[in-house]
Amino acid sequence: MIRLLGPLVRGVLLLAAVLLPSAWPAGLARPDLVLLVVAGVALLHPPPVGLLVGLAGGWLVDVVPPGAAPLGAGALVYAAVGLGLGAVRRQLVLSPVLPWVATGLAAALVLGVRGVAAAAGVGRALPAELAWTLAVTMLVAVLVLPVVMRLERWMTQRGWA
Amino acid sequence: MPSRTTVLALLLVALTAAVLVVDLARPGLAAPARSAVAAALAPAQRVLAGWDDGRVAELTEERNALAAEVDRLRARARDATELEELARSSTAAVVDRTLLPARVVAVASGSTPVGGRTVTVDVGSEDGVLPDQTVVAVEGLAGRVLRVAPTSADVLLLGDPQVVVGVRFGQDGALGDVQADPVPGLPARGHGQLTLTALGDTQVEVGDRVSTLGSPDDVPYAAGIPLGTVVSVDPDRGQLGRTAVVEPFVDTDTLDLVAVVLREDG
Numbered sequence: 001m002i003r004l005l006g007p008l009v010r011g012v013l014l015l016a017a018v019l020l021p022s023a024w025p026a027g028l029a030r031p032d033l034v035l036l037v038v039a040g041v042a043l044l045h046p047p048p049v050g051l052l053v054g055l056a057g058g059w060l061v062d063v064v065p066p067g068a069a070p071l072g073a074g075a076l077v078y079a080a081v082g083l084g085l086g087a088v089r090r091q092l093v094l095s096p097v098l099p100w101v102a103t104g105l106a107a108a109l110v111l112g113v114r115g116v117a118a119a120a121g122v123g124r125a126l127p128a129e130l131a132w133t134l135a136v137t138m139l140v141a142v143l144v145l146p147v148v149m150r151l152e153r154w155m156t157q158r159g160w161a
Numbered sequence: 162m163p164s165r166t167t168v169l170a171l172l173l174v175a176l177t178a179a180v181l182v183v184d185l186a187r188p189g190l191a192a193p194a195r196s197a198v199a200a201a202l203a204p205a206q207r208v209l210a211g212w213d214d215g216r217v218a219e220l221t222e223e224r225n226a227l228a229a230e231v232d233r234l235r236a237r238a239r240d241a242t243e244l245e246e247l248a249r250s251s252t253a254a255v256v257d258r259t260l261l262p263a264r265v266v267a268v269a270s271g272s273t274p275v276g277g278r279t280v281t282v283d284v285g286s287e288d289g290v291l292p293d294q295t296v297v298a299v300e301g302l303a304g305r306v307l308r309v310a311p312t313s314a315d316v317l318l319l320g321d322p323q324v325v326v327g328v329r330f331g332q333d334g335a336l337g338d339v340q341a342d343p344v345p346g347l348p349a350r351g352h353g354q355l356t357l358t359a360l361g362d363t364q365v366e367v368g369d370r371v372s373t374l375g376s377p378d379d380v381p382y383a384a385g386i387p388l389g390t391v392v393s394v395d396p397d398r399g400q401l402g403r404t405a406v407v408e409p410f411v412d413t414d415t416l417d418l419v420a421v422v423l424r425e426d427g
Contacts, residue, residue: 026415027415068275069188073273107272
């Protein structure tokens, strides 16, 4: 039973990450909070866990209004991010800056997919917007990533996850 | 032997890929699921978006509704004179419209694989909103309703690649269309700028006002709503119609209070 608490807390974190941008001031670039939660969990667990959390976060991004089309595309991209960060987590313990750098690369990858899709004629993305989103995400990551990782470590120690 | 988590993860990824393919093939199938999620989360989004002063919101709402009403009356007065001149009826702008004030409660994520411009507003089918209705802000056209849930609706904004608006521009009301995607080979557009393509060989001039052409029954765009001004005309590089850059009146990045144009029957 107690092992269900971890996934539950992660679910609540992801839901908050999807809903909180509503309270963000209009006109400012929004940080990708979902990616930060996915990264915070994926960096501490084997790849399948990161993949599952990424999948759940991506699904929330896709279906929570206004949502995104096509359904499932966001889920697969965030799942890939969770899988990738989970796979390289052991190489990132050398320095406390490395998880932040890896998260930045993951955010750049997610935005890169959007940019490439737009260049291929699917959807629309302006380079300046992508750059701003990346910058704000990296900035917010300085605060949010350590908090999520500390919570995740605490839950692991208590056997919640 | 792979662990249970791995098996579950692989299963769910396969399922997601299947949903993606089905959604690409039949985009409407997921509508009930989207509507259910929207209904469940609408109160939370409303609370999160409305943390500022309620009185200011109320007054701004009122001001927006009044300003839009002035736009509508001006358009009707202009229509009336044109109608007298023509002495025959036009297809649009003879129906009465009402404006339903609404507030933006959520904005699409900036990191999804397919970039679009959608927002969620806090009115839905219970308030009489239907898909494809026009959405305006105080400055002019904002977009159209894409999906409707009981208490919220998703709005496709100007600047989304799916939005193409039939317009009139200039003194004589020449016809054309406005969309976000620039024609290949033309100068790059600035942030938020749109492309006007004139129908036929009409001259486009800098400073021309662009407003919606309108369609029968006001779906998807009502007639005579101001959209923007022409800020520069593209050089002739073999494109079919003349093209120009339009700066929209509405800044979709800072959109807060809007109104849905409802048709008044009878």
